Amino acid sequence: MSSVLYDAPGPRAKRRNIILSVVFFALLALLAWWIYRALDDKGQLEWALWEPFTESEAWTTYLLPGLGNTLKAAGLSMIIALPLGAFFGIARMSDHRWVRIPAGAVVEFFRAIPVLLLMLFANEFYARSTDVSTDDRPLYAVVTGLVLYNASVLAEIVRAGILALPKGQTEAAQAIGLRKGQTMTNVLLPQAVTAMLPAIVSQLVVIVKDTALGGVMIGFTELLNSRGTLAAFYATVIPSFIVVAIMYIILNFILTSFASWLEGRLRRSKRSTGAVLGAEDVEELNAAEIGGAYGSGASA
Amino acid sequence: MFDFLEGYDVLGAFWTTVQLTLLSAVGSLIWGTLLAAMRVSPVPLMRGFGTAYVNIVRNIPLTVIIVFTSIGLADIFRVTLGAADDFEALSFRLSILGFVAYTAAFVCEAIRSGINTVPVGQAEAARAIGLSFTQVLWLIVLPQAFRSVIGPLANVLIALTKNTTVAAAIGVAEAATLMKEMIENEAQTLAIGAVFAFGFVVLTLPTGLFLGWLSKRLAVKR
Amino acid sequence: GSDDDDSDAGSGSTAGGGDTIKIGIKYDQPGLGLKEPNGYSGFDVDVATYVAKELGYDADQIEWVETKSADRESALARGDVKFIAATYSITEERQEKVDFAGPYLLAHQDLLTKTDSDITEATDLNGKRLCSVTGSTSAQNIKDEIAPDAQLREYGTYSECIAGLQSGAVDAVTTDDSILAGYAAQEQYKGQFKLAGLKLSNENYGIGVKKGDTETVNNINTALEKMVSDGAWDTAVKDNFGPADYKNEPAPKIGDIVS
Amino acid sequence: MTKVSVAKEDVAASGDLVVLKSVNKHFGALHVLQDIDLTIARGEVVVVIGPSGSGKSTLCRAINRLETIDSGAIAIDGKPLPAEGKELARLRADVGMVFQSFNLFAHKTVLENVMLGQIKVRKADKKKAEEKARGLLDRVGVANQADKYPAQLSGGQQQRVAIARALAMDPKVMLFDEPTSALDPEMINEVLEVMQQLARDGMTMIVVTHEMGFARSAANRVVFMADGKIVEEAVPDQFFSNPRSDRAKDFLSKILHH
Amino acid sequence: MTKVSVAKEDVAASGDLVVLKSVNKHFGALHVLQDIDLTIARGEVVVVIGPSGSGKSTLCRAINRLETIDSGAIAIDGKPLPAEGKELARLRADVGMVFQSFNLFAHKTVLENVMLGQIKVRKADKKKAEEKARGLLDRVGVANQADKYPAQLSGGQQQRVAIARALAMDPKVMLFDEPTSALDPEMINEVLEVMQQLARDGMTMIVVTHEMGFARSAANRVVFMADGKIVEEAVPDQFFSNPRSDRAKDFLSKILHH
């Protein structure tokens, strides 16, 4: 089997690869040793620092409630952002200028601004102009920031999902006499939704990660913030960071794996045109693509 | 109307944002290219390392990485980047290190997907006329991959610009830090929000449009 | 936040009723206000519990609310909590926005160093690395006025400063001695740190109450006086700061603000 | 193959079914349809041939208004082509279209593909629609594939389903745009046979194709297009044995005998 | 067409040019090449036909080592196929390959496409390479397109450029993998003509194709493959008029006369 970069390897290539493997392994081992030594020197490997994480209280008091809030904020944001995103996505494809252009402007605007600023601003807005209680305010602010940003990204995913379908699907639907609305609901949306699923799941990863901004900047008690309280009680700073990082990795890894499993399944599925928006199409969907998308749909 | 801006160095804060962005961009381009080279290498161990790096780093919140550079890298691993005693410079440099570590994962993926857009047929045709490995790489694959990578890289750059606000978490005096400070001290929340939003729109939108245009222009016609 | 229905926290303060009272504290300050697996500990918590008892609420009627430094005024203004005991120094600026009962503790800005450190004076900080939390004014004061050559390192929380002190990344941590004592007294750090004992400032800890709620202020002041006179105050100090070599000031007189 | 009535009432009636009058169409600077006049009588089978890019597909698509035209007029069964809305949808249902790339609805089974239009456009009830769909699938020889998804079928089978889907609307005329050119050589015949049978049953058909065998045996007329113009029209035998225009001669010489 | 010398020294020499001995190849569980024995003499033109998936492309690609084989041996001009490195590259330069999808270098002009191999592999100087490239482009009839990019050319033109690119290396043998099946019908002949001329000039050729006309007129031998095996070998006339195996009869019945 050959790839874009490599010819099918012969015996010499195979030998060279083995040597490279050994050298690289040695380098990795060296790095691991250095990390181990540094941690050991600073006493970070002492059992006392790690022991708390074997106690159920550390989890039930700090980490799990924090994780719960992380998931709550992420879930809420996704649930609110989805319909909003679908609305703006479809509005952006409208035949009418006065619908298409404002929708496009809103989407572009919120995608250009850092989520962190949106959160800070929302937090201040709720504090000054509403009577949301202090308990709830950080959650509100985090969810608001995430919704504004992610609805715009989802709007682009929805649009891309529909545009990714072969043009022939629309034409065939029109050719048997289906009207615009019927074509959208009977032919395009069902296929686009399937095509978008992996993209939507992997957008959840972005949302989960962004909840941590709320922890550091506006005191939302999500996982990263709960780590602070935990670290104060158990006096275990570095280990708590490592544990929390691993929790994020596992959580997001589950989501990513689910997304790519879904993607693979859909691509192989006998029920799709093969138009699938993968995880990679989303991670940081951005203005550059959109600038291009204004052009004609006819790219050869 | 804009008198609430008095006494605040908004331009200075955005200048820090720009510096963070540019320096991190250069760093992550280098590290990301190396990672991409590993990810597409024929050596399974390197591929494994590249894949693991990308999948781990992409799944950690940037905030965690940035805070960790400060209390972990600097304090435990003594990575002080030549600024052991100048803490202002230290957190600036550490945050760049964090952005590089994080953004490189995305750069790597952009480059890898750029390479994947080159049809295998191009490489096979090149091999079939007797070009060697390096010739195929430098004459055929990379020139084509480079062009299709501009678009995705532009997205990474824009995301990076926005992500630099996370440096506020370790006290780097960039735009988000200043906005937080101003919001605490001044009454015109809406106006402050608008000023900073506008600042980022100015930073990201033209970049996106220009690079989008460039990638269209350079795109390999197939 | 399932308790929005009770937004004017514990206003129905008829003693011993089925009501609850919401009190604002810190969650991450060992020795003062700390969230633990089975409850809350610290001097602020003990004082607040005692006061609540005097106001007619048993310990199990208290709902603790985390009030971070920046949030304290607005939480009171909106009535989210009845009162706040969270290392809340009485200052003129704050008195414009909230009313204070107390003070109930006189703390001072101080330095925490390793036991074997040779820093004994603030001026020793020249050329040394001093840690404080982001946005704190106390560290800035030292750098501006006492030790201009000190290096200021800012972290998100004091826990991280303390960890930095332990690992040698910084040479000293500065903030209120009570807070520092709380850390020094923690099981994990016992015997490793010492307080320099400098009285760089006076911090009069008061209990914050919504502006204009004079009745509650008076009730709390009465409770605080009783706490001192029946020895509960001393016990609380011993329990929370005892393990550190923290020499606390005697209980301040109500309304007696040391500036 | 079971016979299903194919718009019999139309075959009986007389007159022209499709009329194009000086139709013009540009793509930017490209003048793809230049003053096209074309009339197709009821029951007639017209084959359109011509070099790539000559505008054959555009012509087909214009008749169904998948492409708008810049000037001129198109009428189907005496009525001018509506510009939009319900009337356009109704007209499109009367004009069956078969694409080069099949374009079956990927998320629906073969049976559902054939039923969809009947239910949503013709408002047929589900049972009747299914009955008819099964009949049509049987007619095109893929009855046993009814519950599969398009991707599970070979190209030849997919194209036959696409024909059945179009027939399900009881169209007055069928447009075929290179229906066999995306197929593996072994599958071309099975599709051409279905089309031949359709022609014999009296369906009015416009077929863009390069299959000379089909043109010879099934067409009443061959229309030769080049550079957006209709260059020549003739009965097949005459066209193939004795093309008048040089353009056609040249084209035929390229396409035959290899 | 200008004549350019096509590996004349080889035509003169005698003996077998390409020899495959019990070659086996699997893709996972799929046994795509099963004990293939095939010998191609100098100057011979062999057409390989067979149903889709029978392994024709894999066979072609194995001869150029674009696919590795699991067992058996392949020799070109008496030398076994090198496994890698410089020797492999040198051998590949001696074996020209033309793909179904052209695979012209998309970022280089037509002229650069034809010059690249000469300069980088044959180390020819730029001027000579350009001269030769222009000669070859003229020979395949696209001299006037030299400065365009591949995407600006029609399929037929692209394929002719691809042939010129392969010829520029003075190959000993040329492999064609369905060179016309991605082309519009009018363009097929222009490519086949170039190939026919090449055959007449004495080039050794292995051609996978469904173009029976070409097989009849240009091939010395037809090899029929099915399911990874060579089922039948014969001279064209005999194969088309009187195939021996049922597999071949069945295949021919599907593919002819439509």
Ligand SMILES: Nc1ncnc2c1ncn2[C@@H]1O[C@H](COP(=O)(O)OP(=O)(O)OP(=O)(O)O)[C@@H](O)[C@H]1O
């Ligand atoms: N949507 C479009 N935008 C711009 N140009 C187009 C579009 N569709 C077709 N064209 C151009 O119009 C011309 C006629 O196209 P058309 O598809 O009708 O030709 P055709 O005769 O069907 O060719 P083929 O045999 O290749 O299918 C071609 O030059 C084509 O490139």
Ligand SMILES: Nc1ncnc2c1ncn2[C@@H]1O[C@H](COP(=O)(O)OP(=O)(O)OP(=O)(O)O)[C@@H](O)[C@H]1O
């Ligand atoms: N890289 C690959 N990995 C797995 N299977 C493959 C690969 N390449 C080809 N195959 C399979 O091997 C078999 C033979 O393929 P091959 O392309 O040689 O057939 P072919 O005779 O050229 O067919 P066609 O006429 O469709 O080109 C097919 O079943 C194909 O699906």
Ligand SMILES: [Mg+2]
């Ligand atoms: Mg066409």
Ligand SMILES: [Mg+2]
């Ligand atoms: Mg093949």
